[in-house]
Structures are given as C-alpha cells and as structure tokens.
Amino acid sequence: MEFFNSALGRNITFVHPAYFIIGGLSGIPNIKHYYVFLFFVYVISVLGNTAVMAVICLDSNLRTPKYVAVFNLAFVDLFGSSALVPKVIDVFLFNHPYISYSDCLTFLFICYTCLCMQSFNLVALSYDRLVAVTFPLHYSVKITHRFMFSMIASFWVLAIVALLIAVGLITRLSFCDSVLINSYFCDHGQIYRLACNDNFPSYVLSCLYPVLMFWLPLVFILLSYLYICCTLVKVATPQQGLRAFKTCIGHLSLVAIYFIPLLITFTLMENIHPNARIINLSLTSVVPPMLNPIIYVLQTQEIKESLKRLLKIRLKPKIAAKKPTLK
Template identity: 85%
Template sequence: MSLFNSALGKNITFVHPAYFIISGFIGIPNIKYYYVFLLFAYVIAVLGNTIVMAVICLDHNLRTPKYVAVFNLAFVDLFGSSALVPKVIDIFLFNHTSIPYSECLTFLFFCYTSLSMQSFNLLALAYDRLVAIIFPLHYQVKITHRFMFSMIVSFWVVAIIAVLTAVGLITRLSFCESVVINSYFCDHGQIYRLACNDNYPNYVLSCLYPVLIFWLPLIFILLSYLYIGCTLAKVATIKEGLRAFKTCIGHLLLVAIYFIPLLITFTLMEKIHPDARIINLSLTSVIPPMLNPIIYVLQTEEIKESVKRLLKIRRKHKITIKKLPIM
C-alpha cells in the first residue's frame, strides 16, 4: 500500500491507529445464544461444502462446466465462513474486541472478497441455466470448461481488485478520534466514516461497490429468469416448461437466500434498529454457506445420484475387503 499512498503525495502523513475495536454485538440481549447458532452454522457449512467439493472431485460424471461453478461456490462458502465465523466468535465470545490495524484490513479483504464471489457465482450459474434452457442444442459449444474457468477467474480478478481498492483507500485515511467499529467485522462503511480527513473517495466506492457486486448480478439473474419464463411460455407445453424450470429450483433458492435479506436491509435501512440490522447482515454472511450445500444435495438430481453411487461403491469395497482370505 506504500506505492498507493506515495502516488497521492510524498509529504502526506496518515494517522493510522494501533487497533480498531469491534463493537457490533456488544449490548445485544442474550447474544451468547446467537454465538452458539453461529458455531452450529459454521460446522454445517464446513461439512456440507466439503462434501459437495469432494463429491464433484470424486465423480467423473460431475466434471462438467456447470459443476466448475458449483465447486467454486462451495469453495467460496467454505472460504468465507472460515474467514468470518471463527474470528467473530473469538472477538465477541472471548472478548477480544480490539483488533490490530493491519489485521482488520486483512479481515475486511477476506470477508468482502467472499461476499463478492458468492454474488458472482450465482450470476455464473444463472448464465449456465439460461443457455441450457434457451439454447440446449448449443449448450456444449457455448458453455465449455474453458469458458467457465475463464468466467470464474475473471470474477475472482474483479472481486480482488475491487476489494483491494477499498483497502487501499482506507490506508489513506487518518483516525484522530474514535476507533470503534459498530459492526460484527471490519466493515468498510463503518471504518471510513470514522476518518477525520477527506473520505469522499471511500464514499464514492461505497456507492459503486453495491452496484457492481449486488445490483448488476441481481438484475441479470432476474432478467435471465424472466426471459426463460417468457420463452418457455411461448414454445413449450406446461409439462415441458415445468420440467425445464425444475432444473432451476436449486439456483432460485440460493438466489433468494442470498439476496432477499440484503434487499430487506437496504430497503428498510432507516427503519431497522441498528442491532437488528447487524444481526440481519450477519445472518446473510452465515446462512447461505450453511444452506447452499444442503439445497444442492437435495435439489440436484446429479449430485444425489452421485452420492448414491459413491456410497454404493464404498459399500461394495468394504464387502470385498471382508471376503478377502486372511493368509
């Protein structure tokens, strides 16, 4: 970040605090029960996403472009949960509310990167469903492994650059008074508002970031399903339309779980109590990683069949071992 700051002027000195204080959950009644839920959600997220990743790796039938995106979503959920939940529990349950300046920026980077990639992954899966249903004969030509890998890598690059820009802009802020962050993690919006020098670039980024990470993917997803619905209504029978749309149920549930709480929070931001807003936003960070693998296992026939095949192979392997003669 020294290069970033040197570009602003060699003689500029920024006042960086030794630490920030995370105060988001402090003072909320019965909050310790919520920590138990966070721990439960984290364990389910780790087990579920690990199983999904393992099934995709072990079953060659799932080595398709679609499951490149599903694997990446499971990885991002695991990555994001591991970056957030253990740290949140350590901060609030064990009262380690002060976090060093550089560690806080690192915490911000991992949380925002995983949040961005969750949205981008849902966008990639929406595009996959759009092509599969509207252009089924061209699906294997349009959605190749190379295309899906390129799209996922591009999303990672965009997410990392956007978040690094946010981190870089924070390093040019001076903090002369309060260092208390009223959130459950090192939230960019809460941090830049504490600055005592010009924070306008941070404000601009805080306006652009939701558009890039939240609104544009959501608009594309909604338009893609609107297009799918209109097309199926024109060219397919009701039975065929329902069969085609059934393949989208899992993805639609993921979209609802991720975007609806954020929509409610952003729409009713002024009317929601600050404590309720913090709890709601924290739920959007832990609920999707916990439910995504469950939804995909229960709603996706390919994964259910793959799990059955792997369990059947494992059972046969055990029987074979038991039948081997002991020398």
C-alpha cells in the same frame, strides 16, 4: 498500498491506529445464544461445502462446466465462513475485541471478496441455466470448460481488484478519535466513517460497489429468468416447461437465500434497530454458505445420484468383508 500513499505526495502522513475495536454485537442481550448458533452453522457449512467439493472431485460425471461454478461457490462459501465465523466467535464470545490495523484491513478484504464472489457465482450459474434452457442444442458449444474457467477467473480478478482499491483508499485515511467499529467484522462503511480527514473517495466507492457487486448481478439474474420463462411459454408445452424449469429450482433457491435478506435489510435500513440490522447482516453472511450445499444436494439430481454411487463404492468392500465364508 504504497502506491495510494505516494500518489498524494511524499510529505503527507496519515494517522493509522495500532488497532480497531470491534463492538457491534457486544451490547445485544442474550447474545451468547447467538454464538452457539453461529458455531453450529459454521460446522454444518464446513461439512456441507467440503462434501460438495469432494463429490465433484471424485465423480468424473460431475466434471462439467456447470459444476466448475458449483465447486467454486462451495470453495468461496467454505473460505468465507472460515475467515468470518471463528473470528466473530473469538472477538465476542472470548472477549478479544481488539484487532490490529493491518489484520483488520486483511479481514475486510477477505470477507468482502467472498461476499462478492458469492454474488458473481450466482451470475455464472444463472447464465449456465439460461443457455441450457433457451439454447439446448448449442449448450455444449457455448458453455465449455474453458469458457466457465475464464468467466470464474474474470470474476475473481474483478472482485480482488475492486477490494484492493477499497482497502488502498482506507490506507489514505487518518483516524484521530474513535477506533470503535459498530459492526460484527471490519466493515468498510464503519471504518471510513471513523476517519478525520477527507473520506469522500471511500464514500463514493461505498455507493458504487453495492451496485456493481450486488444489484447489477441481481438484475442480470432476474432478466435471465424472465427470458427463460418467455422462451418456455413460446416453444414448450406446460409439461416440458415445468420439467425444464425444475432444473433451475436449486439455483433460484440460492438466489432467494442470498439476495432477499439483503433487500429487506437495505430497504428497511432506516426503520430497524441498529442491533437488528447487525444481526440481519451477520445472518446474511453465514446462513447462505450453510444452506447452499444442502439445497444443491437435495435439488440437484446429478449430485444425489453421485452420492449414491460413491456410497455404494465405499460400502461394498465393507459388506463383502463382513460376509461369512463357507468351508
């Protein structure tokens, strides 16, 4: 981050605290029950996303461009949950609210990068469904492994660069008074508001990034499904349209789980209690990673068939070993 500091001149110094205090959940009544819930959510998320990644790796039939995006989504969900939930439980349940300045910025970077990549992955899956339904004859030409890898890599670069800029601008802020972050993690908005010098660049980013990272992807997804519906109405019979649309149900479920809580929270931001807002935002961070693998296993025929094949392969040697031999 030296680039951001040197750009302002060598004689300018910034007051960086030794630590921040994360205190967003500490004052909520009966919050310990919520930590137990978070623990079970995390365990299910780890098991589910690991299973999805393992199935995609083990079954050669699933090594298609679409499942590159599914694998990346499972990886992001697993990585993001592992970065967030254990830290939240450690901070609030075991009363370790102090986090060093550098660790807090790292925590911010990882959590926001994973949140952005969840959104971008839904865009990739949306484009895959758009081409598959509206241009089925050209699908294998348009959606190749190289194209999907390039798109996912571009999304990673965009998210990482955007968050590096956000973190770099925070290093230009001085903290002269409070170091208490009223959130459940090192929230960008909460941190830059604590600064005692000019935080306008960080404020601009806080307005720009939600549009770039969340609302533009949502608009693209909605427009893609609007185009899918218009295409199916024009060229397909009701039975064909329903069959084609069923292939999108899993992805639409993921979109609803991810975006609807965000829409509700930000729409009612001024009308809900701060504690309720913190709980809602924390649920938005931990529940989608738990539900995504469950939805894909239940709604995607290819993964269900793959699981059956893999289970049969694993169980056959055990069944054969248990059979008595006739002498």
